[in-house]
Amino acid sequence: MSSFQSLGIRAEILRALTDLGFEKPTPVQAATIPLLLADEGDMVALARTGTGKTAAFGIPLLERIDTAEKAVQGLVLAPTRELCVQIAKDLGRYAAHLPGVRTAAVYGGANIREQMRDIQRGANVVVATPGRLIDLLERKAVDLGHVRTAVLDEADEMLNMGFQEDLTTILDNTPKEKRTWLFSATMSSEVRRIARNYMREAKEVSLANDAKAQSTINHQYTVVMARDRYIALKRFVDADPDMFAIVFCRTKQDTQDLAENLTRDGYNADAIHGDLSQQQRDRVMERYRSKSLQMLIATDVAARGIDVSNVSHVIHFDLPGEPESYTHRSGRTGRAGKSGVSLSIIGSRDINKVRGLERTLKVHFTYVRVPDGAEICERQLLTLIGKIKSVKVDETTIAPFLNAVELDLADLTREDLIKRVISLEFNRFLKQYKDARDLNVDLARKDHNPKERKEKSDFGRSSDAPMRSMFINIGTKDGFDKGKMLGYLCGITGLTGQHIGRILLKDMFSFVDIDAAHFDEAMGHFKAANYKGRKVRVDEGDGGGATGARDFKADKKTFNKSRRSVG
Numbered sequence: 001m002s003s004f005q006s007l008g009i010r011a012e013i014l015r016a017l018t019d020l021g022f023e024k025p026t027p028v029q030a031a032t033i034p035l036l037l038a039d040e041g042d043m044v045a046l047a048r049t050g051t052g053k054t055a056a057f058g059i060p061l062l063e064r065i066d067t068a069e070k071a072v073q074g075l076v077l078a079p080t081r082e083l084c085v086q087i088a089k090d091l092g093r094y095a096a097h098l099p100g101v102r103t104a105a106v107y108g109g110a111n112i113r114e115q116m117r118d119i120q121r122g123a124n125v126v127v128a129t130p131g132r133l134i135d136l137l138e139r140k141a142v143d144l145g146h147v148r149t150a151v152l153d154e155a156d157e158m159l160n161m162g163f164q165e166d167l168t169t170i171l172d173n174t175p176k177e178k179r180t181w182l183f184s185a186t187m188s189s190e191v192r193r194i195a196r197n198y199m200r201e202a203k204e205v206s207l208a209n210d211a212k213a214q215s216t217i218n219h220q221y222t223v224v225m226a227r228d229r230y231i232a233l234k235r236f237v238d239a240d241p242d243m244f245a246i247v248f249c250r251t252k253q254d255t256q257d258l259a260e261n262l263t264r265d266g267y268n269a270d271a272i273h274g275d276l277s278q279q280q281r282d283r284v285m286e287r288y289r290s291k292s293l294q295m296l297i298a299t300d301v302a303a304r305g306i307d308v309s310n311v312s313h314v315i316h317f318d319l320p321g322e323p324e325s326y327t328h329r330s331g332r333t334g335r336a337g338k339s340g341v342s343l344s345i346i347g348s349r350d351i352n353k354v355r356g357l358e359r360t361l362k363v364h365f366t367y368v369r370v371p372d373g374a375e376i377c378e379r380q381l382l383t384l385i386g387k388i389k390s391v392k393v394d395e396t397t398i399a400p401f402l403n404a405v406e407l408d409l410a411d412l413t414r415e416d417l418i419k420r421v422i423s424l425e426f427n428r429f430l431k432q433y434k435d436a437r438d439l440n441v442d443l444a445r446k447d448h449n450p451k452e453r454k455e456k457s458d459f460g461r462s463s464d465a466p467m468r469s470m471f472i473n474i475g476t477k478d479g480f481d482k483g484k485m486l487g488y489l490c491g492i493t494g495l496t497g498q499h500i501g502r503i504l505l506k507d508m509f510s511f512v513d514i515d516a517a518h519f520d521e522a523m524g525h526f527k528a529a530n531y532k533g534r535k536v537r538v539d540e541g542d543g544g545g546a547t548g549a550r551d552f553k554a555d556k557k558t559f560n561k562s563r564r565s566v567g
């Protein structure tokens with residue numbers, strides 16, 4: 001395991017890292033720091049936000065600052081004000097024991113004169129948004145003629161935001177022999193073009209698809225009628241009282257409407273979008289950071305540069321237009337080694353989009369069902385009990401009141417008391433979820449055409465194509481009936497009812513006939529599948545299809561073999 005010492009970092013910075021409690025380099029740091037310290041070349045690094053990339057470029061950048069020279073030697077460009085401020089703050093921390101390093105953060109929406117003064121006071125590192133830096137260049141308030149290191153952070157985001165021309169102008173104002181380091185979550189064609197035109201034989205370091213970098217995010221999707229997405233969202237929140245989420249919508253109006261509806265229904269939510277003034281935006285962000293808000297409802301643009309740790313869920317209330325946006329959105333959770341969930345709440349028409357994201361981004365999406373009333377009530381109850389058990393009791397403060405309270409409650413038995421305490425908090429959920437309907441779309445029904453229904457098939461399969469039998473280790477005990485099983489299978493595999501034949505359900509497992517032509521592909525989709533936290537195992541049934549497996553003794557071999565491997 002590498003340590004910061006072994007990367008060749010100078011003692012003053014090592015001390016700062018120790019002060020910050022950084023024990024060992026993150027993968028992106030281990031990959032880039034030695035390269036940037038030793039080599040003279042340029043570099044393109046594919047790494048997501050939250051992987052520790054600020055230190056990955058920040059430390060080598062600081063190593064290259066000559067404090068005797070009063071000029072801007074380090075330049076970092078970032079897409080948003082938030083990110084600029086964060087980077088400048090982080091650089092300040094890493095340089096805590098490097099006297100003479102001065103960092104100025106310059107970005108739009110703040111007083112430009114103060115920023116000009118910061119630069120004139122002898123900044124040797126400038127962290128800037130492209131637009132504001134162009135403004136400063138035009139005013140001749142900054143000289144980039146001595147820049148030794150230029151970093152383009154979240155380059156794909158800057159290009160998405162239309163900063164291409166500004167980047168070109170800025171880089172044209174820097175010396176040709178400087179070193180350029182580009183960090184991006186995705187390698188779009190625009191990023192490639194910048195690398196080609198403005199970088200010299202750039203080395204590529206890719207951590208974007210690093211299994212470890214990705215594995216902290218659990219990508220999930222759930223399928224409901226489009227009009228039920230709002231109720232489904234509330235159910236997911238109710239089922240997870242500790243959720244701390246960013247919810248993405250497509251338009252400003254959608255974010256506002258959703259935030260208003262959630263607030264009206266008693267949730268702590270607010271919207272962030274491009275029409276807010278900087279002050280309003282700061283206020284919302286402050287409430288979110290301090291967790292006064294449980295949900296931040298955002299557009300893609302407004303969420304850029306948001307740097308909040310501990311986001312437990314990114315929820316796609318609308319799927320993004322581009323796969324890159326999905327990567328950026330989901331990168332807001334699962335940061336710094338913590339795990340997170342990226343949940344897409346979709347209508348059945350959008351299943352193909354999820355499949356497309358799977359293929360393009362090479363991530364697996366797990367199908368999850370919208371929790372039902374019983375699950376939600378159970379989770380809420382367990383949370384309440386957990387709170388009761390863990391609450392700190394201040395004996396001294398409550399002592400004067402205890403006698404009176406005990407007298408007042410003297411008639412109640414222990415059981416009565418428990419019931420009442422629970423009901424006090426819990427009645428709302430019991431009432432709300434009494435008779436709550438199942439929101440999950442039975443995906444097969446979408447493809448079901450009664451005219452084509454044939455005797456032998458459970459769900460509208462009309463072809464006589466050969467079938468193979470799949471064993472799956474879930475059954476009626478897991479709450480499945482044939483409809484649910486078909487919906488589940490279609491959700492995981494992307495197949496439709498046309499490709500699925502008879503389904504045989506047993507308590508603990510099932511057999512399903514699947515078109516032989518799609519069988520192997522369908523099996524492949526179960527590699528990382530989970531159901532309610534349990535690993536889903538599939539295998540080929542031995543009994544000649546679910547039809548043949550009706551006498552399941554014939555398949556006992558399969559059952560025993562697969563059951564043993566249930567994790």
Ligand code: AMP
Nearest residue numbers: 022024025026049050051052053054336
């Ligand atoms: P970044 O991707 O630069 O935004 O970093 C994400 C978070 O990880 C920040 O809060 C950093 O302070 C933290 N971090 C970066 N490097 C390390 C490390 N080596 N050990 C622990 N935390 C780190």
